[in-house]
Amino acid sequence: MNDVAAAGFGFYDGIAPETDFDRLADGSAYRPLPGDWFVGVADIVDSTGHIAAGRYKTVNTVGAAVISAQINAAKGAAFPFVFGGDGAGFAFPEAHRAVAEDALARVIRWADEEFGFTMRGALVPVADVRAAGLDVQVARYRPSTGVDYAMFAGGGLAWAEKAMKAGRYGIEPAPAGTFPDLEGLSCRWTPMRARNGKILSILIVPQPGAAPGQVAGVAQRVLEITKRLDRGGHPVPAEGPGVGWPPEGLALEAHATHGRTSLLRRKAYLLAATFMAYVLFKTRWRAGTFDPSHYVHTTRDNADYRKFDDGLKMTIDCDAETRMKIEAVLKRAQADGIVSYGLFEQDEAIMTCIVPAVSRDDHVHFIDGAAGGYTSAATAIRQTAAGASQA
Template sequence: MNEQSAGSGALRPDFYDALPIHAGFEGLADGAAYRPVPDDWFVGTADIVGSTELIAAGRYKVVNTVGAAVISAQINAAGGRRFPFVFGGDGAGFSFEADRLEAARDALARVIGWARREFEIEMRGAIVPVGAIRAAGHELAVARYAPSPGVDYAMFSGGGMAWAEGEMKRGRYRVEAAPADQYPDLAGLSCRWTPMRARHGRILSLLAIPRADAPIAAVADAMRRIIALTVGLERGGHPVPAAGPGFEWPPLGLELEARARRGGGSLILNKLRLLAETLFALFLFRTGRGVGGFDPGHYVETTSANADFRKFDDGLKMTIDCDAETYKKLEAMLAEAAAKGLLDYGLFEQDEAIMTCIVPSVSSDDHVHFVDGASGGYTTAALAIKRRG
């Protein structure tokens, strides 16, 4: 998790595509796995104002959906070009090339306006030059991690993403909401799976954030020890069953998906269309029958394999199915690292995990699945850090 300087050929137009893809998560605790994002790129960041109150009101599924919508809109606006992004529970971060600035700004503005109209949710959004991050003394470096052969996720280090988020919260580099007649393209955004209950204890949302002045090697060692402790859990604490999550009809997220996809159309008609579509999907899942290149058994297994239940985003973030004994060991390990001045941490326990998905095509394996705790997750764990501070 070290800071790196820009340069060494990082300005290539194929920068992200050319990055090596890492299959081992533990190795990402070491900053040597990361490459500096090009100086002429930008960072986009967004979060929900008052997410704590929304969670207390039982609207965390809505919070997750709106956060994932930021990434969905950017994927659709990118026209097939790959770029690094990260899901944060109540928001998201992403980085992109200079020639995509207007398209990225427009997509973010549309999501901000859509969240306000559809859900009465206020979002903040900002687009920050990577050069400004470095001028402020921070770094933005990225690595690619593949939890399965079908998909890979961006991991960020260097403190740059967190600094950009802080600037956004101070009202700088602000992106305003788009006009009411402009809707985001959220094709592929899906919220159909049922919540996943803990099978071994509780669903634990864990954040471990390095302190700015902490020794790099000591922080990396602490992160590796935390990850190593979770390796003893079933599938490393993966909260999604290996056979895939559950599917009920009508799906709990039906209305959220209808609001995401309707644009300026009728909400009722979109609900009816989704009811028919999801009823057919239920038939396929229950019978195991495939159609048009869609294999339901393979799809649910790939869904589990592709899920992003752990990541590096200027720190370690995990949503794991954790037994009581391992929880106590993790808490003790984190408290020791905090006492040594290496990191700050937040923990939050809940009974279930939830998943919000972006599925470009059900017949390919590149669908992405964002995992969070069902009762507050990363947002509440982050609040624990603030209270401790």
């Protein structure tokens, strides 16, 4: 690891990952970020409009690109990040600020030039979050031996996003023609159809002033209900995700990774590379040290279908009875002033991936609903809030 990447990241390295997801609901596993750290946030303006136009896979890819660019800029240093569907959040030490800002500015420019998306981005001092009476706390969850994901609590990341949308802490796009380093960003797996009924995107956020213990209790009740589902509602099939050729996300991956190479040449390269991968995954033939069966199973285990991001987010394969039980808990908790919630159903889940190297097990896989997912669940919360204010 080089000096730039290593500077100040030791705090996160010192957090022991949890393997029991339920423990993340009660807050005991979280540690506050150091006072000289920053949080970064980014999202796509009018993502709901792009989703309505059928571009949700593109929205997901651009949201994941924020994380991909930061991973490559950190050059091996571990840092906390979370995928939000139409954007992302992350945190880093003050010594890394210039590098993080450059990587985010490049993604903002690229999102506009490649896809016509207007993207917002902001870097917010943790000290300002605390001055506003909130905090940014992080934990690490290890779903498999190969990878772990950051979980956020304290309300600070949500506060930073609101500040960004209000026009504070914003950063400018990089100069025209500037490309981010998105090496490893891919979207090659086929969509995963629901097997139990519907893919249910769940978003649960604390109401202002709600007691943390009450919020944790609601999350724990929801998690307990999902345990009745096969594999806890994991949307990736037990045998792993499916493959097709050419992959549906090939054009998106070409836009993400062509850099100064022509788009046509990059597509031709990816067509050849993905065909070779398709043959290996279909036949399960080993190629040197690469074992496609192991890779597929690791992909399944590494998927982030549930997370804490100042609230509980889940994308699960859910039957109608389980959905009714979950919604009953959430309706009561919302009426009691504990949480607000949004639910959104669709037929499929999709996965966007960051794969540093196929020979390692540290590839990360972001799960979302294929027809709106977390973004549409968040819209449902806003619509409920608007209706309540007019009542």
